[in-house]
Amino acid sequence: MKHRFQPTHYYNTLGGHEPVDHIRDGDTLITTTVDARGYDAAGNQVAQRGNPQTGPFYVEGAAPGDTLAVQIERITPSREHGWNSTVAAAHVVDPGYVKELPEGILADWCVDVGRGVATLVEPVTKIGVFSVPIKPMLGCFGVAPKGGQALGTGTSAENGGNMDYRGFCVGATAYFPVFAEGALFYLGDGHAQQGDGEILGSSIEISMDVQVTLRVLKGKQINWPRGEDAEWIFACGNARPLDQALQHATTEMLRWLQEDYGLDARGAHILLGHTVRYDIGNVFDPAYTVVCKVPKSVLPR
Secondary structure, eight states, X not given: OEEEOOOSOOBSEESSSOOSEEEOTTOEEEEEEOOTTSBOTTXXXXXXXXXXXXXXXXXXXXXXXXXXXXXXXXXXXXXXEEEXXXXXXXXXXXXXXXXXXXXXXXXXXXXXXXXXXXXXXXXXXXXXXXXXXXXXXXXXXXEOOGGGOOEETTOEXXXXXXXXXXXXXXXOEEEEEOOSTTOOEEEXXXXXXXXXXXXXXXXXXXXXXXXXXXXXXXXXXXXXXEEEOSSEEEEEEEESSHHHHHHHHHHHHHHHHHHHHOOOHHHHHHHHHHHOEEEEOBOSSSSEEEEEEEEGGGSOO
């Protein structure tokens, strides 16, 4: 069943809020998001800045110890202009280079959904005419965190959050551990395009029309967000410093290979050691995101 929801208010934390609607297990949710500064499809600011979220949605049947599967079916920019910052974060360059960073301003992008291209409008630089193919994604989404917490949308944890991973795009399925009754699912922070790490602290930020299908995997317990697409399975570790995020992601993948693919411990370690790829999600916010990936082509059937 398709369930259409038009938000009237938004939240800047995951957790701590009453559900805005109830969704049945297996239903498809069609809704909208605003950009990271709270601007909607018409260009009006309708929410406070800082990755305002649509939701939370109570998913019938979801309970602590389950997993919420989020199949991403559509993410489409809902206007023609996006923005992002123009200077790399101070902590992604050498300390001695920080004093050479230029003054930060906002860039303006023209987003042509029909052509699948975003073109830089301002500022004018020596790049000249600069266009990039769009690949819409959700930068911040997830479920209510454990322990009844409310975590800000500028960070991430076991429940997901602001992971800014390019792999969470159309065709992917995300998996989140459930910590609260109904899971309490949130989504927002759409990007028309982003490089690894979101090193500018923002990408091409834009409002979105989104369609996802939500499924409850009863009794399936995971520890960190997972995902898959046609070619890869991947696990996300969210922490700081970066090596701790990598540890979480690697551990989650080793568990996954043994629990779901029938590998013994030694076999899982050998397979991972020779086939693993690591992607960088967010390296701007308080918690960094490292993604541990394995190609489906090497997995036991």
